[in-house]
Amino acid sequence: MGKPVRVLMIASEVGSFARTGGLGDMVEGLARGLAAAAVEVVVVTPLYGFGVTSVPPDTKRWPFPLRIDRAPKCQLEVVETGVAAGSGSVRVMLLDIPHLYDRKGIYGDEHGLFGDNQIRFAALCRGALAIGDHLWSESDGARTIVHAHDWHSALAPLYARSRPSGAMRASKQLFSIHNLAYQGRFDLHDAAALGLSAEVASGQVVHDGRINFMKSAIVAADRVSTVSATYAREILETANGCGLEHAIASRGDSVAGIENGIDLDLYDPSHDSALAVNYNASNALPQRALCKRALAAEVGLDTQDDGPLFATVSRLTWQKGIDSVIDIAPQIVATGGRILFVGGGDASLSEAILRLVEQYPGRVVGSTEFDDALARRAYAGADFVLMPSRYEPCGLTQQYAMRYGAVPIVTPVGGLLDTVMPYDPGSASGTGIVAASHAPHHLIDACRIAFDLYRDRTAMAGIIARAMARDNSWARSTQEYLALYEQMLSA
Ligand code: GLC
Numbered sequence: 001m002g003k004p005v006r007v008l009m010i011a012s013e014v015g016s017f018a019r020t021g022g023l024g025d026m027v028e029g030l031a032r033g034l035a036a037a038a039v040e041v042v043v044v045t046p047l048y049g050f051g052v053t054s055v056p057p058d059t060k061r062w063p064f065p066l067r068i069d070r071a072p073k074c075q076l077e078v079v080e081t082g083v084a085a086g087s088g089s090v091r092v093m094l095l096d097i098p099h100l101y102d103r104k105g106i107y108g109d110e111h112g113l114f115g116d117n118q119i120r121f122a123a124l125c126r127g128a129l130a131i132g133d134h135l136w137s138e139s140d141g142a143r144t145i146v147h148a149h150d151w152h153s154a155l156a157p158l159y160a161r162s163r164p165s166g167a168m169r170a171s172k173q174l175f176s177i178h179n180l181a182y183q184g185r186f187d188l189h190d191a192a193a194l195g196l197s198a199e200v201a202s203g204q205v206v207h208d209g210r211i212n213f214m215k216s217a218i219v220a221a222d223r224v225s226t227v228s229a230t231y232a233r234e235i236l237e238t239a240n241g242c243g244l245e246h247a248i249a250s251r252g253d254s255v256a257g258i259e260n261g262i263d264l265d266l267y268d269p270s271h272d273s274a275l276a277v278n279y280n281a282s283n284a285l286p287q288r289a290l291c292k293r294a295l296a297a298e299v300g301l302d303t304q305d306d307g308p309l310f311a312t313v314s315r316l317t318w319q320k321g322i323d324s325v326i327d328i329a330p331q332i333v334a335t336g337g338r339i340l341f342v343g344g345g346d347a348s349l350s351e352a353i354l355r356l357v358e359q360y361p362g363r364v365v366g367s368t369e370f371d372d373a374l375a376r377r378a379y380a381g382a383d384f385v386l387m388p389s390r391y392e393p394c395g396l397t398q399q400y401a402m403r404y405g406a407v408p409i410v411t412p413v414g415g416l417l418d419t420v421m422p423y424d425p426g427s428a429s430g431t432g433i434v435a436a437s438h439a440p441h442h443l444i445d446a447c448r449i450a451f452d453l454y455r456d457r458t459a460m461a462g463i464i465a466r467a468m469a470r471d472n473s474w475a476r477s478t479q480e481y482l483a484l485y486e487q488m489l490s491a
Contacts, residue, residue: 033478141170151184184213228415232257261474295381316345341366379404
């Protein structure tokens with residue numbers, strides 16, 4: 001091994017600062033995992049106009065503005081802060097470009113997606129590379145990995161290549177796909193503003209007649225990865241490749257699948273202050289019963305008879321198969337179950353959930369806004385967490401559920417297949433129930449197994465114990481990323 005690796009991580013979401021979903025958790029979790037393994041890691045993300053980005057007191061504002069090349073008007077300042085990681089810490093550089101980022105949303109607001117997202121995220125890439133060049137010398141560059149995540153940072157590999165000199169030109173680029181369905185597609189007329197005229201002319205960044213950020217990284221990065229081994233295979237198929245399957249296949253076996261971990265400090269039922277009572281594997285059964293009772297009182301669930309509580313903690317999108325849960329809700333209720341929905345998203349799904357809540361008072365309850373504390377109480381108090389995704393690159397919810405002792409009910413796709421071991425009553429093994437598909441009739445079959453399991457106290461105690469014992473830590477995945485970085489640097 002040569003000199004230490006250093007990593008410049010670029011992402012539109014970083015958990016402690018701004019997040020809409022798993023991407024932010026993953027980026028922060030990996031960055032902290034790397035820092036805890038003594039790797040120098042710098043994360044670059046925008047300073048948005050909401051949330052925790054009311055900048056913490058220990059921040060430094062870089063005294064000089066950097067100019068983002070080829071993008072006039074973009075005079076940027078960098079606010080430096082950090083997040084702790086074991087005995088070390090992660091440096092976080094917040095790009096302060098008010099006219100691009102000082103808004104009440106990451107990708108859009110109540111009026112829809114922002115119309116200038118291509119410029120906003122191209123500026124993120126350029127800004128991040130400018131920071132890398134500023135921090136490190138050209139010779140450091142040879143040991144630097146630029147790790148870009150999803151379409152928002154997908155122009156970084158191309159931009160790094162086209163730099164005249166400096167650390168970033170000498171770096172190696174890893175591009176991680178978290179969700180192939182969101183590709184960043186824009187009009188060809190944007191080519192000049194994005195500094196991509198030549199790449200558009202050559203077709204390198206074009207797909208189906210549009211500029212495609214995701215495709216540009218898939219072809220330009222030194223390596224491409226995604227967040228589970230199964231999703232790495234699935235995206236080669238037409239059904240899951242979202243039109244980019246050929247571009248991905250052309251990378252051959254250089255698309256790695258590395259499963260996400262979860263942050264075991266931030267998600268720990270023995271310390272989580274959001275819970276009514278804390279617990280660990282040894283007292284989970286009685287304490288979780290208390291959590292369930294407190295949750296029922298909080299959200300207004302019936303407690304007259306004893307029945308299983310099913311929860312969904314999810315963005316309300318087509319991907320997540322929430323429509324199937326809505327479909328089978330009457331059957332779950334008729335069988336003696338209760339349902340708690342946590343999470344917001346598509347208006348039509350929210351409305352359908354609110355109709356169920358009205359129709360089944362005390363039996364179906366829900367908050368159609370995401371509420372982190374309620375989500376944690378759902379993991380601690382629900383018996384089962386439903387996650388019937390149509391596709392799932394990795395999925396963190398099922399991992400949080402298992403960590404808190406709620407049994408996940410999942411579909412056999414992507415990271416769900418890789419992280420949940422199917423329950424087998426015969427051999428008393430498994431950590432969750434795997435439905436045959438997201439189709440309502442398959443989901444109700446899986447729920448029948450859940451009802452039986454719920455009535456069998458020994459079996460239920462067994463699956464909870466196995467789910468809680470699963471190793472979800474970032475430590476293992478961090479080592480896999482480090483091995484991949486080393487391969488890239490020695491290639
Ligand atoms: C996206 C994917 C999800 C994954 C997360 C973090 O949100 O949909 O499956 O867990 O990114 O990688």
